[in-house]
Amino acid sequence: MKIIVLTGGGTAGHVTPNIALLPKLRADGWDIKYIGSKQGIEKELIEKEGIPYHAISSGKLRRYFTLENVKDPFKVIYGFAEAHSVLKKIKPDVVFSKGGYVSVPVVLAAKMLKIPVIIHESDITPGLANKIASKGAKKICVNFPETLSYVGKKGILTGTPIREELFAGNKAKGKRLAQLKNDKPILLVMGGSLGSVKVNGALRESLDELLQTFNVVHICGKGNINNEYDCKAGYKQFEYVGEELPDIFAAADIMLSRAGANALAEIVALAIPNVLVPLSKQASRGDQILNAASMEKQGYSKVIQEEDLNNELLVEAIKDVFANKDTYRNIMRKNNSNNGTMNVINVIKEVSSPDQKTKKA
Incomplete structure (x- = not known):
């Protein structure tokens, strides 16, 4: 052996x-x-x-x-x-x-x-x-x-x-977990446990407009749930998702994410159309900026730099990626790595x- x-x-x-x-x-x-x-x-x-x-x-x-x-x-x-x-x-x-x-x-x-x-x-x-x-x-x-x-x-x-289990998610289970009661497409937001404040803030400020088109499932990080938004129909917050993450991924039609390398590998493997907001150089060595640039160059993602993030740009990017979701999915599915x-x-x-x-x- x-x-x-x-x-x-x-x-x-x-x-x-x-x-x-x-x-x-x-x-x-x-x-x-x-x-x-x-x-x-x-x-x-x-x-x-x-x-x-x-x-x-x-x-x-x-x-x-x-x-x-x-x-x-x-x-x-x-x-x-x-x-x-x-x-x-x-x-x-x-x-x-x-x-x-x-x-x-x-x-x-x-x-x-x-x-x-x-x-x-x-x-x-x-x-x-x-x-x-x-x-x-x-x-x-x-x-x-x-x-x-x-x-x-x-x-x-x-x-x-x-991880093999990420490919075994069930869309219906994911919708039930998020307690979603309509058939709007699902925007999954993952800001990460670190550096999530700006993504969380921009997302919540854009909620009213986004919820007209999407259900929003928001994995916002430990201690970042804001109960003021619990009344928003179609919006579900989680601090963290563990064993149920494959089902949440399966339910997602589009993602908003940071640009950590492992998260990006999962996004590509699962072929989820996405908008990326990489951590700025002020909060990292700049690796996420380079990661995100590569994803955009390969046709996998649309990127918004953290310094440019605002409500209008965020909503526009999410709607644009969703309108072209099939193109993004097909490019990722052809990826040979x-x-x-x-x-x-x-x-x-x-x-x-x-x-x-x-x-x-």
Whole structure:
């Protein structure tokens, strides 16, 4: 039985693609282990899946000055020693890294032990952790065509692994969950738990006009429900949607979303026409702006920059995308990288094969 070590953490975006790989890896007979941080979100998510979890120390790699920068190099060094010990004991055939700070010592330790490594980068430009870790990788799987120019010959366009359950949603169940009683098309709004204030505000200010055409299902983030709008017929708010998310997706005719890479991968895989409002550079390193620009260039999305967001522009963009929904859907369905799960699985099989393992990273 072949052994694979998955790693990645810090945010759900560094974990959920790993989780998406689990059913196929299990079906193919892999013995799966996970290396993550001691306190990160990945520990709880992975342990729910019944995967053996090995916790190591992890220091954050910051581009700005803080006193924590004095401590964190020692955490990284200690994490490297812990990862080296775990990998030496497990002896995996391959390591798959989804990124995040905890992945750096794991990838570097794997390279020292001559264990082949695959990295996945979701955003157009690699983050700092993946930039460092890429030196130890045999292959770098990417989500956007533009990323290939940043990662060189190791790069391969795979798309992002998508959880199988997202494809099994039921439209009728989604409508019932949202307590919608008419047949108007459904606008699904996902602002994200972070940076959702501006999207939530613009959406609510535009509700009266939007509700003339659409039902609106609004996943507004923890603590962001506004009960003043409960009286609006056709408008349903949720802080968060978990197991029912596939049904909500199935019910959606159009989406308004931020431009996080994993959310975009799901939108494309499910072929949902969409309007994107990427986080501004004031709130991020600008990766969402680049992600959204790529989506628009490929014909998948219409983009409104956060600085330009207003009621009139928002309503106009949503109505325009909905009027051309079939065009957007058809373009996304033709995408050849939307089966990210199988594409990544095939790279794992290739890199872990005996003839490939003997080659240097």
